[in-house]
Amino acid sequence: MSYKRFYVILFLASGLFCLLPLVLDLYRLHVVIVSLFYVMMAASWNLIAGYTGQVSFAHAAFAGIGAYTSGILTVKAGMTSWLGVATGTLTAGVTGLGVGFLCLRMGGIYLSLTTLGFSEILRIIITNEYDITRGTMGLQIPPMIAPYSKAVHFFILLAGTLLTLIVVYKIIHSNMGLNFRAVQNDERAARSLGVNVIRVRVLAFAVSSALAGLAGAIYGHYLMLITPEIPSLDLQFFVLSMAVIGGLGSFAGPIIGSFALTILSEYIRAYGEYHVLVFGLVALAMARFAPQGIMGLARQFMPASGVRQ
Amino acid sequence: MLPMALMNGLVMGVIYALAALGVSLVVGIMNVINFAHGEFYILAGYFSYLFADTLGLNPILSMSLAVGMVFLFGIVIEYTIIRPTYGNHMYSLILTFILSIVLQNAYLLIFGPYPKKPPGWVKGATNIFGDFCYGNQRLAALAAGTVLIVAVFLLIKKTWFGRMIRAASQDREMAELNGVNTALLNTFSFGLGCALAAAAGVVLAPVFPVTPTSGVPVALTAFVVVVLGGMGSMWGCVIGGLILGLVENLGAAFISTGYKHLFGFIILIVVLAVKPSGLFGSRET
Amino acid sequence: MLEGKELTKRFGGIAALSQVSFALPEGLIVGLIGPNGAGKTTLFNSIAGAFKPSSGQVIFKGKEITGLSTDRICRRGIARTFQVTRPFDEMTCLENVGVAVINRARPVSSPWRDAAYETLRFVGLGNQADLEAKRLNLIEKKRLEMARALATEPSLLMLDEVLGGLNSREIGEAVDLIRKLRDEWGLTVFWIEHVMGAIMSTAQRIIVLDQGKKLMEGTPEEVAEDRRVIHAYLGE
Secondary structure, eight states, X not given: OOHHHHHHHHHHHHHHHHTHHHHSOHHHHHHHHXXXXXXXXXXXXXXXXXXXXXXXXXXXXXXXXXXXXXXXXXXXXXXXXXXXXXXXXXXXXXXXXXXXXXXHTTOHHHHHHHHHHHHHHHHHHHHHOHHHHOGGGOEEOOOSSSSOOHHHHHHHHHHHHHHHHHHHHHHHTSHHHHHHHHHHHOHHHHHXXXXXXXXXXXHHHHHXXXXXXXXXXXXXXXXXXXXXXXXXXXXXXXXXXXXXXXXXTSSSXXXXXXXXXXXXXXXXXXXXXXXXXXXXXXXXXXXXXXXXXXXXXXXXXXXXXXXXX | OHHHHHHHHHHHHHHHHHHHHHHHHHHHHHOOOOTTHHHHHHHHHHHHHIIIIISOXXXXXXXXXXXXXXXXXXXXXXXXXXXXXXXXXXXXHHHHHHHXXXXXXXXXXXXXXXXXXXXXXXXXXXXXXXXXXEEHHHHHHHHHHHHHHHHHHHHHHHSHHHHHHHHHHHOHHHHHHTTOOHHHHHXXXXXXXXXXXXXXXXHHTTTSOBOTTTHHHHXXXXXXXXXXXXXXXXXXXXXXXXXXXXXXXXXXXXXXXXXXXXXXXXXXXXXHHHOTTXXXXXOOO | OEEEEEEEEEETXXXXXXXXXXXXOTTOEEEXXXXXXXXXXXXXXXXXXXXXXXXXXXXXXXXXXXXXXXXXXXXXXXXXXXXXXXXXXXXXXXXXXXXXXXXXSSOOSSOXXXXXXXXXXHTTOGGGTTSBGGGSOHHHHHHHHHHHHHHTOOSEEEEESTTTTOOHHHXXXXXXXXXXXXXXXXXXXXXXXXXXXXXXXXXXXXXXXXXXXXXXXXXXXXXXXXXXXHHHHHOO
């Protein structure tokens, strides 16, 4: 896909999205906003998992860092939401840099282990520091723009989604993106051609974590209540499932996966709290039998239609 | 307070060591981290509860049955889910993580959210060192855990099967050339890894009842132990497990109960920063 | 150019390489031969930084490079190919070579695609530039491997059995290519090979390894006549 075509499709799609607040009721608009949050999460997770082959289990945790940093700064320090979101994004990125630097010297398995521990620890800290975070009760924070309006926040999340998608697209089509794919394809061969594998991985991890921080921060201000649900392994699992079911390593996969699963979960929710189990089984089956996800199946069954990476 | 914390630390340390041995065994041979390790641990707790409490079987028999069932379950999982991912790290990590969430939710559906506790083996408490009473069940868990660890060491260090395992974890290709059926060995060791998680589970369940998610902290600690001890090192698991158990319980007793599991994570950070190959790690990366 | 001083590499208790010393003069093709398991690839790996030698030193252009990371050694000017080719399967040939171009020590001013395409044409893969690497046949994969190594702009090229599996015409072409690298590009070539005829007629010096030790070093003629070498190859 050429640059031009990408931007044309992106802006046409967002133009269509701009009409949604006119036609959707508030509940449906909420579902779309949640989907957009998941698009931001899954697309940025795809940047590390899909394009460099490293599995981070702390993506939700970084969203939590973004949300709590911004939330606490706006509530306790009187910062504006916009500055709060920027600080939250930066904090998530810098933390990602630190965690990445610490464990990526030892290879991918260490990243998965450490990030899993990291998200659990973050949950413990948030739950325990009740005075600052209000623990599991949740912290009430102001919206991005007061007075609160769902439509306005829809546009803010849409802008965040566009920003995330453009950043991801630019990176995977840059020299850095070429290095990402080389590292994923064959780490040893990449090293032998002068690729500084550790730097590539740490950078990918930091950028992806910053984007998660951005998503979490904006989403927190939309919800106006941040709880340990954001940095939870359940949310991590949703993001992972969306990327895997949509198609890891393809640009459109996580977008499709996010919308499909968010809307699906709203339907299943009506029949009780089984949606996690159902997603899990679907994701398990997909990862096992169709590791390229929906996008991979589309390429397989419609080779002529021009569905490409 | 100190003797109590020390004893609790020892009991948990032995359990962590046992769970970590299972993780370590699978990493050493298959280079796969089983993120569902904690869910196998919990499954054994549920099985032993079912057999002993619901069916009324003898506790020892129920525990053996539970470990056996989890071993078989592990073999089925390896054969159906893990095996196709050989050579693709990323998918084995993703698949076992999804598996852990699926199992947690399945337990919630089947067993409900409330703690389930299999019957204890012994009753009462014993006066230790003349100054405090310690539950007999915990002492029994300590003894049982120690016996199991010794049994694992004997299995790996002294038997024909252990020799094959050690050969395969040092050099797969060489082992294959020497006629070791590594596919079969993988299946069997994955099952054994799960059985070790199960053993830890049945030993600890009468002390700390199981809930659908109570395996998570134990598995996380087991992962920290594996990194602390050094990937693939058996002594590392034992020493690391004891260190973690003691640090957590002393920390909980003297610093903060809520941050019990934070201490383990701090250890992980220090290890990664100072000696990333772990205490007994020799493997080059 | 490249000097090894008493290089030793032990795996567990076994010495795959013991006390090997050698010196490669600039601008020559130097062959590295020896029976299977003699430690040839281990020597390459120790030089290229795939692992750190247990003891000894590697000196390149007067500076010690022992134990540096592989990517830094590559930027210093040592490129290698692998015995079993390791292309980036899911990437096109052009992108495969592009990875080497964008990570050069001296960054290119022109777009990497141009430089990568030039290198592909040089090894005869100009028409396959947009093909995914996994679709190439064996000989094309070997050429791609060579193109990637060359695209790093090395001064020393280490080739690990590039002729294996080729027919005699293809061997001729490959040998011509290697000669051209020496004569026109001024490269020093360190070359492991089992196809004896080709290496004996192309290399100016030959180093023979046996059981992890250096057996001898000399011109191809000296090596061909040496009784120790014949003994090592034919066995007891």
